[in-house]
Amino acid sequence: MSAEKLLGVLREIILNRVEKDTLVIPSLPEVATRCLELLRDEEVDLRQVSKLVERDPVLATRLLRHATSAAGGGDASISIQQATTRLGSRNVRTLILDASAQQIFRSRDQRIASTARQLWEHSLAVALLSRDLAAILGELDAEAAYLAGLIHDVGKPIAAAILLEAERASDKSRFTLTADSWLAVVQGVHRTIGVALAEKWHLPEAVTQAIRDSSEFDSSNRHSLGNVVCFSNSVAKLQELYPGTFDKEDAQALLMVGRSLLGLDDDVIARLSSGLKGRVTTEYAA
Amino acid sequence: MARVLTVDDSRAVRSIVVRQLNEWGVETDEAEDGIKGLEKLDEVLYDLVLLDVTMPEMDGPTMLAKMREAGNKTPVLMLTSEAKRSIVGEVMKLGIEDYILKPFKPEELKAKVSKVLKDLGQGGAAASPVAAVTAAPIEAPASGAGTEPGGRRFVDIFIVDDMDNVHKRLRSLLPDTVSMDASTSAQDALQQVRERVYRLVIVDNQIPDVNSVALMNQIRALQPRATMISLALRTSDNAVDEAKRDGYDGVLFKPLTQELVDDLIAAYFDTSEILIVEGSSMRVSAYTGREEGLDRYYSKLSQRVRSDMLKMAEACFDHVEIDAAKLPVRPERAIKLVVDVVQEAGRLGLDVKLRGTSDLGSLLSGLAETAQVPFEAVS
Numbered sequence: 001m002s003a004e005k006l007l008g009v010l011r012e013i014i015l016n017r018v019e020k021d022t023l024v025i026p027s028l029p030e031v032a033t034r035c036l037e038l039l040r041d042e043e044v045d046l047r048q049v050s051k052l053v054e055r056d057p058v059l060a061t062r063l064l065r066h067a068t069s070a071a072g073g074g075d076a077s078i079s080i081q082q083a084t085t086r087l088g089s090r091n092v093r094t095l096i097l098d099a100s101a102q103q104i105f106r107s108r109d110q111r112i113a114s115t116a117r118q119l120w121e122h123s124l125a126v127a128l129l130s131r132d133l134a135a136i137l138g139e140l141d142a143e144a145a146y147l148a149g150l151i152h153d154v155g156k157p158i159a160a161a162i163l164l165e166a167e168r169a170s171d172k173s174r175f176t177l178t179a180d181s182w183l184a185v186v187q188g189v190h191r192t193i194g195v196a197l198a199e200k201w202h203l204p205e206a207v208t209q210a211i212r213d214s215s216e217f218d219s220s221n222r223h224s225l226g227n228v229v230c231f232s233n234s235v236a237k238l239q240e241l242y243p244g245t246f247d248k249e250d251a252q253a254l255l256m257v258g259r260s261l262l263g264l265d266d267d268v269i270a271r272l273s274s275g276l277k278g279r280v281t282t283e284y285a286a
Numbered sequence: 287m288a289r290v291l292t293v294d295d296s297r298a299v300r301s302i303v304v305r306q307l308n309e310w311g312v313e314t315d316e317a318e319d320g321i322k323g324l325e326k327l328d329e330v331l332y333d334l335v336l337l338d339v340t341m342p343e344m345d346g347p348t349m350l351a352k353m354r355e356a357g358n359k360t361p362v363l364m365l366t367s368e369a370k371r372s373i374v375g376e377v378m379k380l381g382i383e384d385y386i387l388k389p390f391k392p393e394e395l396k397a398k399v400s401k402v403l404k405d406l407g408q409g410g411a412a413a414s415p416v417a418a419v420t421a422a423p424i425e426a427p428a429s430g431a432g433t434e435p436g437g438r439r440f441v442d443i444f445i446v447d448d449m450d451n452v453h454k455r456l457r458s459l460l461p462d463t464v465s466m467d468a469s470t471s472a473q474d475a476l477q478q479v480r481e482r483v484y485r486l487v488i489v490d491n492q493i494p495d496v497n498s499v500a501l502m503n504q505i506r507a508l509q510p511r512a513t514m515i516s517l518a519l520r521t522s523d524n525a526v527d528e529a530k531r532d533g534y535d536g537v538l539f540k541p542l543t544q545e546l547v548d549d550l551i552a553a554y555f556d557t558s559e560i561l562i563v564e565g566s567s568m569r570v571s572a573y574t575g576r577e578e579g580l581d582r583y584y585s586k587l588s589q590r591v592r593s594d595m596l597k598m599a600e601a602c603f604d605h606v607e608i609d610a611a612k613l614p615v616r617p618e619r620a621i622k623l624v625v626d627v628v629q630e631a632g633r634l635g636l637d638v639k640l641r642g643t644s645d646l647g648s649l650l651s652g653l654a655e656t657a658q659v660p661f662e663a664v665s
């Protein structure tokens with residue numbers, strides 16, 4: 001089977017599974033699921049959320065670190081309950097989703113582990129930029145923009161893991177994908193998988209829609225979340241916050257269109273981009 | 287005069303563009319498709335082409351490709367409703383200066399046309415009347431509220447804190463000459479920074495449900511010249527390091543005290559202006575702080591005068607003239623300052639000549655230590 005034909009078959013299999021809901025998409029950890037259920041209620045009692053968080057040491061540590069960092073680094077002895085109160089329900093929800101999504105970008109397979117980590121850094125960069133842009137534009141939900149940016153490429157590590165499984169289960173003499181073919185399959189299916197994950201995780205509809213729309217600008221709805229994520233994606237790539245190679249001219253075209261579409265001047269873009277790598281490193285460490 | 291060709295199949299778009307360019311003093315020609323556009327280019331040397339993408343007969347990308355094939359390097363700005371990355375990517379490869387998505391605002395057209403013509407003007411090819419009307423760099427006034435050339439109001443300090451009483455406390459500790467705005471929410475804060483220009487922005491690091499660092503970065507993007515200060519509780523030794531790591535320029539600690547606010551003002555508003563030195567002359571600037579801050583002011587001024595006199599002595603000056611007309615005269619402090627300065631000048635081998643108000647003159651003439659210092663009274 002030629003690589004091209006194989007590519008088509010794989011693509012079709014993955015898309016069919018997504019359509020029939022038979023693709024194995026990572027679930028949210030139990031604690032995260034229950035916390036998010038509680039946090040859907042605007043009048044949520046944060047003490048209940050704190051009790052759940054205490055059962056997940058990784059999540060608990062992350063919340064504490066963010067809460068103490070927000071207070072200028074001091075007061076390291078605060079409780080989980082104080083941390084959740086200090087952060088507020090929206091920040092807690094974002095942190096839980098952040099921590100859950102990061103798990104998907106961790107791989108034990110040496111072939112994709114490093115790329116997946118870099119892809120997570122890219123996602124953080126897109127998330128930070130999207131949040132800033134949404135806030136600056138003033139008409140969008142900045143936290144939804146952050147989530148959409150964070151999740152926009154979540155389909156890539158999932159697609160990569162599926163390909164690795166297929167490779168292991170097949171006759172190696174017939175199943176030989178070049179690096180380019182690999183990327184082509186992942187590029188061709190990741191957005192669909194990302195949308196399926198967003199639906200499974202019950203992310204807000206605006207976030208799911210933004211992931212669906214983030215490959216191309218929609219000029220009929222200039223200040224849409226999808227446009228913001230699409231633009232941030234190109235900025236992050238041009239800041240070299242992306243694993244592997246990418247079409248630089250394509251990213252520059254997106255930057256040029258997005259600047260006019262969103263009505264941004266060069267100073268604002270330069271300010272948002274400067275220090276982005278440092279911010280990503282800080283977020284990654286948090 | 288700069289000359290621009292507009293190629294667009296929409297008569298309405300052409301007439302809007304032409305009217306605006308003419309208003310800015312730019313000469314214009316029009317063409318309704320790529321074929322007619324190329325004909326115009328054969329006849330006239332333009333400074334810029336504004337080019338649509340989708341047109342009958344010959345579309346924009348084809349016209350651009352033919353221009354470049356023929357060696358025509360006239361700058362091109364795409365003005366189109368086409369936003370597809372693949373199409374824009376293709377025309378980018380052929381060489382365009384920038385891109386404007388329809389419908390567009392006149393300011394965007396003006397800014398992008400100006401930029402191209404200005405770049406040309408720098409090369410000497412064409413004078414740019416449009417470039418001449420672009421906004422001048424924003425220079426904030428020394429203090430108080432004013433108006434930026436673009437119409438945005440200048441304000442000295444902006445504080446974002448969810449507690450109203452923190453705003454009130456800060457206002458009560460600031461000198462009257464320092465203007466201040468305040469906001470309790472992130473959304474309102476971003477609205478205000480879109481409308482005004484601030485010198486110093488203070489962001490509370492514990493606003494419920496708000497990521498303060500993210501908010502600060504967003505404000506910074508809209509206020510690139512403002513100094514960013516984190517408002518933090520004094521509960522940690524490394525708050526300053528943390529704030530710097532997060533991208534702040536400094537920290538103001540809560541609870542707010544007169545001393546902390548005076549330090550803030552001194553650090554970001556008048557330290558650099560406390561004394562102006564030129565050659566062997568010094569001029570004391572007007573004091574903008576509060577009465578309670580005068581001790582610290584005199585102490586800093588004394589330090590500055592002595593350190594600048596040392597530099598003068600090292601530069602082989604044999605005298606120093608000090609204009610103290612704007613010195614706030616408080617007898618004990620003023621006398622101590624002058625005595626210290628005269629003694630230090632004597633040690634450095636500098637002759638001192640003072641200038642100041644008649645009040646200061648009478649004060650100094652009545653004391654043995656200062657009576658002999660040459661003094662010129664000014665109103």
